[in-house]
Amino acid sequence: MLYKKMAVSLALGLALLVNSLFAFPAQAAVIEDLQQVATVLAPATYQELAARVNNYTRIYRVEEGDTLERIARRYQADPELVAVMNYLEPDAVLTPGQFLVLPHEEERSYTVAAGDTLWDIARRFGTSVESLAAANGIVDARRLRIGMVLTIPGSPRGVPVTRVEPLPASRSLRPVSFLWPLIGAITSGFGWRDNEFHHGLDIAGKVGDYIQAAWSGVVTFSGWGNGIYGNMVKLDHGNGLETVYAHNSRNLVKVGEYVRAGEPIAEVGGTGNATGPHVHFEIREKGKAINPERFLKR
The missing domain is CATH 3.10.350.10 (LysM domain)
Structure with missing residues (x-):
């Protein structure tokens, strides 16, 4: 009986010691100090995680009952973005103590x-x-x-999560509703304009206004396009669909980044062949420009 009590006491003592060494405070799900993580991860795993941490990210320690959806809702992020940032499937099962990288924005x-x-x-x-x-x-x-x-306000960001349906696999875009990249007057529509064909919409704005992604996708181009488009951003949305945002004063994203629908990707400008500040917006299907007004939310 004595030995049994001693064994139980020893087991409890070891459990408390382990908790004191490796557990984080109950309210420390978001970890500010990267060194806190270094003590509980293998060197290679820690280095991989550290490489993904910067001024625009924070580390999150998964707690009991967490899912990607719940974490994203708690920190007002897009669950698809959180999944992509951590090389996970959207329905991945999380393990308590697992570390994730979350998007972060300063106040x-x-x-x-x-x-x-x-x-x-x-x-x-x-x-x-x-x-x-x-x-x-x-x-x-x-x-x-x-x-x-x-x-x-910074992180958690005050951006409501934009719930978007996956793009359809068929050629028809009719069920899809894209977000407007900018709210403003349409100064030039899609189609023939004098002796030239205009491949998108020109939407007026103020220099510096944010241009938002019309749909979630991957940045395939961000830089100077040419003397006509000026600074431009291209997003690939899969299924042969692409959106273009041109005449920007400043691009906010880099090639290879995943952006969610509604996320700022550039600022309005008048670069290239532009008569005033606006965004030139195109929707392309398999390289061919189509009329954006047919698919933008009313």
Whole structure:
């Protein structure tokens, strides 16, 4: 009996020792210090994880009951993006103690200028009006004042998760609704314009306004296109579908990055052959430009 009690005590003692060495505090699911992870991972695994950590990511320790969907909802991220960032399938089963890399964005400040609305500012910084108002204690959006310094919420981001259906495998795009890359007046439509054919839509905006991805996809080009398109971004959405965003003042993404629908990818400009600030937006199916207005959400 004595030996049995001693064995139980020893087992409990070892369990407590292991927990004290390798467990993190209950509220430390998001880990700020990379060295905390180094003590519990094999060197090769740690190096691979560390290589994916930068100013725009954070490490998350999986807890009991976590799923990619729940984690993404908690931190207002796209579950597909979280899966891709961690080389996982969207329905992957997670293990408590497993480490994931999550998207992260620092808090920023913005000074309200003439003509600004809360909706404009939220759209420009890729956040929601609700999150922006809550972060600044704004009850009445009509009381926004010029010179007011607003806090733009960081991670977890205030961007509502955009739920999009997978692109259909068939050639027909009719069931698909793309997001508008920019909310503004259409200054030039798709089709013949004087003696030339215009392959997309020109949507007017202000220099610096965010241009958002019309659908989730992979960046296949980001840079100077030519003297006509100027700075441009191309996204591959699979099934032979591609979107193009041109005349940008600044591109925010790099080739090879996965972006989700609604994520800012560039800023409005007038580079290339442009008469004013706008985005030239194209939808291409197997290399052929098609009329974007048929597939944009109304």
